[in-house]
Amino acid sequence: MNTIEMVDYGQLPAVRIRGADGAQAIVTLYGAHLVSWQGADGAERLFCSAASRLDGSRAIRGGVPLIFPQFAERGTGMRHGFARVATWRLQETGAGFAVFALEHSDLPAALAQAWPHGFALRLRVEVNGGALALAFEVTNTGADAFAFSAALHSYFLVSELARVRIGGVQEGALQIDDKFDTIYRGVKSAITLADGGATLRLAQSGFTDAVVWNPGALDAAALADMEEAEYRRFVCIEPALIAPLTLAPGAAWRGAHTVSIDTAS
Numbered sequence: 001m002n003t004i005e006m007v008d009y010g011q012l013p014a015v016r017i018r019g020a021d022g023a024q025a026i027v028t029l030y031g032a033h034l035v036s037w038q039g040a041d042g043a044e045r046l047f048c049s050a051a052s053r054l055d056g057s058r059a060i061r062g063g064v065p066l067i068f069p070q071f072a073e074r075g076t077g078m079r080h081g082f083a084r085v086a087t088w089r090l091q092e093t094g095a096g097f098a099v100f101a102l103e104h105s106d107l108p109a110a111l112a113q114a115w116p117h118g119f120a121l122r123l124r125v126e127v128n129g130g131a132l133a134l135a136f137e138v139t140n141t142g143a144d145a146f147a148f149s150a151a152l153h154s155y156f157l158v159s160e161l162a163r164v165r166i167g168g169v170q171e172g173a174l175q176i177d178d179k180f181d182t183i184y185r186g187v188k189s190a191i192t193l194a195d196g197g198a199t200l201r202l203a204q205s206g207f208t209d210a211v212v213w214n215p216g217a218l219d220a221a222a223l224a225d226m227e228e229a230e231y232r233r234f235v236c237i238e239p240a241l242i243a244p245l246t247l248a249p250g251a252a253w254r255g256a257h258t259v260s261i262d263t264a265s
Protein backbone atom coordinates (compact mmCIF):
# COMPACT_ATOMS: atom_id res chain seq x y z
CA MET A 1 0.00 0.00 0.00
CA ASN A 2 1.32 3.45 -0.86
CA THR A 3 1.39 5.78 2.13
CA ILE A 4 2.76 9.18 2.95
CA GLU A 5 2.92 10.07 6.62
CA MET A 6 4.53 12.65 8.86
CA VAL A 7 7.04 11.16 11.32
CA ASP A 8 9.77 12.50 13.59
CA TYR A 9 13.40 11.90 12.70
CA GLY A 10 15.32 12.82 15.84
CA GLN A 11 13.74 16.17 16.65
CA LEU A 12 13.00 16.95 13.02
CA PRO A 13 9.62 16.67 11.28
CA ALA A 14 9.93 14.32 8.35
CA VAL A 15 7.91 12.64 5.64
CA ARG A 16 7.89 8.87 5.25
CA ILE A 17 7.18 7.70 1.72
CA ARG A 18 6.18 4.07 1.30
CA GLY A 19 5.88 2.40 -2.07
CA ALA A 20 3.35 -0.32 -2.88
CA ASP A 21 6.02 -3.03 -2.58
CA GLY A 22 7.40 -2.01 0.85
CA ALA A 23 10.23 0.25 -0.34
CA GLN A 24 10.45 3.37 1.78
CA ALA A 25 12.25 6.66 2.24
CA ILE A 26 12.32 9.30 4.99
CA VAL A 27 12.92 12.95 4.13
CA THR A 28 13.25 15.68 6.78
CA LEU A 29 11.77 19.08 5.96
CA TYR A 30 15.03 20.53 7.28
CA GLY A 31 17.15 20.51 4.14
CA ALA A 32 14.69 18.31 2.18
CA HIS A 33 17.21 15.80 3.41
CA LEU A 34 16.73 12.16 2.46
CA VAL A 35 17.94 10.37 5.60
CA SER A 36 16.84 6.79 4.94
CA TRP A 37 16.13 4.66 1.90
CA GLN A 38 15.20 1.00 1.95
CA GLY A 39 14.34 -1.01 -1.12
CA ALA A 40 11.56 -3.60 -1.06
CA ASP A 41 14.01 -6.01 0.67
CA GLY A 42 13.96 -3.76 3.77
CA ALA A 43 17.75 -3.23 3.87
CA GLU A 44 18.92 0.32 4.64
CA ARG A 45 21.06 1.74 1.84
CA LEU A 46 22.07 5.14 3.23
CA PHE A 47 24.51 5.94 6.02
CA CYS A 48 23.61 8.43 8.73
CA SER A 49 26.08 9.14 11.53
CA ALA A 50 25.10 8.20 15.09
CA ALA A 51 26.76 11.50 16.10
CA SER A 52 24.75 13.67 13.69
CA ARG A 53 22.74 16.51 15.13
CA LEU A 54 19.07 15.95 14.34
CA ASP A 55 17.70 19.17 15.77
CA GLY A 56 18.10 21.71 12.97
CA SER A 57 21.21 23.32 14.50
CA ARG A 58 23.52 22.06 11.73
CA ALA A 59 23.34 20.04 8.54
CA ILE A 60 22.64 16.32 8.98
CA ARG A 61 25.75 14.12 8.61
CA GLY A 62 24.66 11.40 6.23
CA GLY A 63 21.78 10.60 3.92
CA VAL A 64 21.60 12.91 0.92
CA PRO A 65 22.42 16.54 1.76
CA LEU A 66 21.16 18.79 -1.02
CA ILE A 67 23.94 21.18 -2.02
CA PHE A 68 22.86 24.54 -3.49
CA PRO A 69 23.88 27.21 -4.61
CA GLN A 70 27.57 26.63 -3.83
CA PHE A 71 29.73 23.50 -3.73
CA ALA A 72 32.05 23.25 -0.69
CA GLU A 73 34.07 26.48 -0.42
CA ARG A 74 33.97 27.27 -4.14
CA GLY A 75 32.31 30.67 -3.70
CA THR A 76 31.81 33.44 -1.19
CA GLY A 77 28.68 32.03 0.45
CA MET A 78 27.99 29.41 3.09
CA ARG A 79 29.97 26.16 2.72
CA HIS A 80 27.92 23.78 0.50
CA GLY A 81 25.14 26.42 0.33
CA PHE A 82 22.05 27.10 2.36
CA ALA A 83 19.60 24.53 0.96
CA ARG A 84 20.71 21.82 3.41
CA VAL A 85 20.09 24.07 6.42
CA ALA A 86 16.84 25.70 5.25
CA THR A 87 13.39 24.38 6.13
CA TRP A 88 11.51 23.24 3.04
CA ARG A 89 7.77 22.78 2.43
CA LEU A 90 6.03 19.56 1.46
CA GLN A 91 4.44 20.60 -1.83
CA GLU A 92 2.90 17.49 -3.33
CA THR A 93 2.48 13.80 -2.60
CA GLY A 94 1.32 10.80 -4.61
CA ALA A 95 1.80 7.07 -4.98
CA GLY A 96 5.35 6.43 -3.73
CA PHE A 97 6.56 10.01 -4.13
CA ALA A 98 6.75 13.39 -2.43
CA VAL A 99 7.85 16.79 -3.73
CA PHE A 100 9.56 19.37 -1.52
CA ALA A 101 9.84 23.08 -2.33
CA LEU A 102 11.93 26.04 -1.24
CA GLU A 103 11.72 29.64 -2.45
CA HIS A 104 13.53 32.80 -1.54
CA SER A 105 10.58 33.94 0.57
CA ASP A 106 10.93 30.77 2.71
CA LEU A 107 14.42 31.75 3.88
CA PRO A 108 15.11 33.38 7.24
CA ALA A 109 16.30 36.99 6.91
CA ALA A 110 20.04 36.30 7.25
CA LEU A 111 20.04 33.68 4.47
CA ALA A 112 17.70 35.71 2.28
CA GLN A 113 19.97 38.75 2.45
CA ALA A 114 23.08 36.70 1.73
CA TRP A 115 21.59 35.31 -1.51
CA PRO A 116 19.21 37.98 -2.87
CA HIS A 117 17.88 36.12 -5.94
CA GLY A 118 14.39 34.98 -6.84
CA PHE A 119 14.47 31.18 -7.08
CA ALA A 120 12.22 28.16 -6.74
CA LEU A 121 13.72 24.78 -5.85
CA ARG A 122 11.89 21.47 -6.06
CA LEU A 123 13.11 18.06 -4.99
CA ARG A 124 11.04 15.04 -5.99
CA VAL A 125 11.76 11.79 -4.15
CA GLU A 126 10.25 8.55 -5.43
CA VAL A 127 10.69 4.97 -4.26
CA ASN A 128 9.71 2.05 -6.40
CA GLY A 129 10.83 -1.52 -5.74
CA GLY A 130 14.60 -1.57 -6.01
CA ALA A 131 14.93 2.00 -7.26
CA LEU A 132 15.18 5.47 -5.77
CA ALA A 133 14.60 8.43 -8.09
CA LEU A 134 15.61 11.95 -7.09
CA ALA A 135 14.85 14.91 -9.33
CA PHE A 136 16.06 18.39 -8.44
CA GLU A 137 14.82 21.49 -10.26
CA VAL A 138 16.06 25.06 -10.02
CA THR A 139 13.96 27.86 -11.53
CA ASN A 140 14.97 31.50 -11.72
CA THR A 141 11.84 33.38 -10.63
CA GLY A 142 13.64 36.72 -10.29
CA ALA A 143 14.44 39.58 -12.64
CA ASP A 144 18.21 39.00 -12.78
CA ALA A 145 20.35 36.08 -13.85
CA PHE A 146 22.11 34.06 -11.14
CA ALA A 147 24.79 31.40 -11.16
CA PHE A 148 24.69 28.25 -9.03
CA SER A 149 26.34 24.92 -8.39
CA ALA A 150 24.46 21.90 -7.05
CA ALA A 151 24.98 18.36 -5.81
CA LEU A 152 23.17 15.45 -4.20
CA HIS A 153 25.81 14.57 -1.62
CA SER A 154 24.75 10.92 -1.20
CA TYR A 155 26.27 8.90 1.68
CA PHE A 156 25.91 5.22 0.73
CA LEU A 157 26.06 2.67 3.54
CA VAL A 158 28.73 0.00 2.94
CA SER A 159 29.73 -3.08 4.93
CA GLU A 160 33.41 -2.13 5.01
CA LEU A 161 35.25 0.59 3.08
CA ALA A 162 38.10 -1.70 1.96
CA ARG A 163 35.59 -3.98 0.21
CA VAL A 164 34.12 -1.19 -1.89
CA ARG A 165 34.61 -1.22 -5.65
CA ILE A 166 33.39 1.78 -7.62
CA GLY A 167 33.02 1.32 -11.35
CA GLY A 168 32.55 3.88 -14.11
CA VAL A 169 34.68 6.77 -12.83
CA GLN A 170 38.08 5.61 -14.06
CA GLU A 171 39.76 2.85 -16.01
CA GLY A 172 39.20 -0.24 -13.83
CA ALA A 173 37.50 -0.25 -10.44
CA LEU A 174 38.25 2.43 -7.85
CA GLN A 175 39.17 1.15 -4.37
CA ILE A 176 39.40 3.45 -1.36
CA ASP A 177 40.93 2.67 1.99
CA ASP A 178 41.40 6.10 3.53
CA LYS A 179 40.90 9.79 2.78
CA PHE A 180 39.67 10.38 -0.76
CA ASP A 181 38.20 13.51 -2.36
CA THR A 182 38.05 13.62 -6.16
CA ILE A 183 35.86 15.36 -8.70
CA TYR A 184 35.23 13.41 -11.91
CA ARG A 185 34.23 15.83 -14.68
CA GLY A 186 31.97 15.00 -17.57
CA VAL A 187 30.44 11.76 -16.27
CA LYS A 188 28.82 10.03 -19.25
CA SER A 189 27.64 6.65 -18.04
CA ALA A 190 26.32 4.94 -14.92
CA ILE A 191 28.50 4.46 -11.85
CA THR A 192 28.40 1.18 -9.94
CA LEU A 193 28.98 0.67 -6.23
CA ALA A 194 29.70 -2.86 -5.03
CA ASP A 195 30.85 -4.01 -1.60
CA GLY A 196 30.27 -7.73 -1.71
CA GLY A 197 26.47 -7.67 -1.42
CA ALA A 198 24.09 -6.17 -3.93
CA THR A 199 25.50 -3.69 -6.44
CA LEU A 200 24.02 -0.21 -6.67
CA ARG A 201 23.74 1.33 -10.10
CA LEU A 202 23.83 5.13 -10.05
CA ALA A 203 22.59 7.02 -13.08
CA GLN A 204 22.58 10.79 -13.38
CA SER A 205 21.43 13.43 -15.85
CA GLY A 206 21.74 17.21 -15.78
CA PHE A 207 24.52 16.84 -13.22
CA THR A 208 27.68 16.82 -15.34
CA ASP A 209 30.15 15.69 -12.68
CA ALA A 210 30.49 13.19 -9.84
CA VAL A 211 32.38 13.61 -6.58
CA VAL A 212 33.71 10.64 -4.63
CA TRP A 213 34.50 11.44 -1.00
CA ASN A 214 35.46 9.75 2.19
CA PRO A 215 37.12 11.70 5.05
CA GLY A 216 39.48 8.86 6.06
CA ALA A 217 40.57 8.18 9.64
CA LEU A 218 42.19 11.51 10.51
CA ASP A 219 39.56 13.86 9.10
CA ALA A 220 36.74 11.71 10.48
CA ALA A 221 38.26 11.94 13.96
CA ALA A 222 38.26 15.73 13.63
CA LEU A 223 34.58 15.90 12.66
CA ALA A 224 32.37 16.68 15.67
CA ASP A 225 29.39 14.98 14.04
CA MET A 226 30.98 11.67 13.07
CA GLU A 227 32.18 8.81 15.24
CA GLU A 228 35.79 7.76 14.63
CA ALA A 229 35.23 4.35 13.04
CA GLU A 230 32.21 5.40 11.01
CA TYR A 231 34.24 6.50 7.99
CA ARG A 232 34.58 2.79 7.13
CA ARG A 233 30.79 2.45 6.83
CA PHE A 234 30.11 4.79 3.92
CA VAL A 235 31.26 6.28 0.70
CA CYS A 236 29.87 9.47 -0.79
CA ILE A 237 29.21 9.36 -4.52
CA GLU A 238 27.66 12.67 -5.45
CA PRO A 239 26.12 13.69 -8.76
CA ALA A 240 27.24 17.30 -9.03
CA LEU A 241 27.27 20.42 -11.17
CA ILE A 242 30.56 21.91 -10.04
CA ALA A 243 31.23 24.77 -12.51
CA PRO A 244 28.55 27.40 -11.74
CA LEU A 245 25.74 27.49 -14.29
CA THR A 246 24.10 30.82 -15.10
CA LEU A 247 20.31 30.75 -15.20
CA ALA A 248 18.48 33.58 -16.98
CA PRO A 249 15.21 34.98 -15.54
CA GLY A 250 12.44 32.46 -16.16
CA ALA A 251 14.85 29.64 -17.04
CA ALA A 252 14.99 26.29 -15.27
CA TRP A 253 17.54 23.52 -14.82
CA ARG A 254 16.89 19.92 -13.86
CA GLY A 255 19.23 17.30 -12.44
CA ALA A 256 18.22 13.71 -11.80
CA HIS A 257 19.74 10.83 -9.92
CA THR A 258 18.43 7.28 -10.02
CA VAL A 259 19.82 4.54 -7.80
CA SER A 260 18.88 0.95 -8.58
CA ILE A 261 19.62 -2.12 -6.50
CA ASP A 262 20.99 -4.85 -8.70
CA THR A 263 20.47 -8.01 -6.69
CA ALA A 264 21.58 -10.30 -9.51
CA SER A 265 25.23 -9.39 -8.98
Ligand SMILES: O=P(O)(O)OC[C@H]1O[C@H](O)[C@H](O)[C@@H](O)[C@@H]1O
Pocket residue numbers: 072079080181182211212213236
Ligand atom coordinates in the same frame (compact mmCIF):
# COMPACT_ATOMS: atom_id res chain seq x y z
O1 LIG B 1 31.64 18.49 6.03
P1 LIG B 1 30.78 18.93 4.85
O2 LIG B 1 30.62 20.43 4.81
O3 LIG B 1 29.46 18.24 4.83
O4 LIG B 1 31.58 18.52 3.54
C1 LIG B 1 31.91 17.20 3.29
C2 LIG B 1 32.68 17.01 1.99
O5 LIG B 1 31.87 17.36 0.91
C3 LIG B 1 32.39 17.12 -0.42
O6 LIG B 1 32.38 15.77 -0.73
C4 LIG B 1 33.75 17.72 -0.63
O7 LIG B 1 34.34 17.24 -1.82
C5 LIG B 1 34.65 17.45 0.55
O8 LIG B 1 35.84 18.21 0.39
C6 LIG B 1 33.97 17.80 1.86
O9 LIG B 1 34.83 17.59 2.94
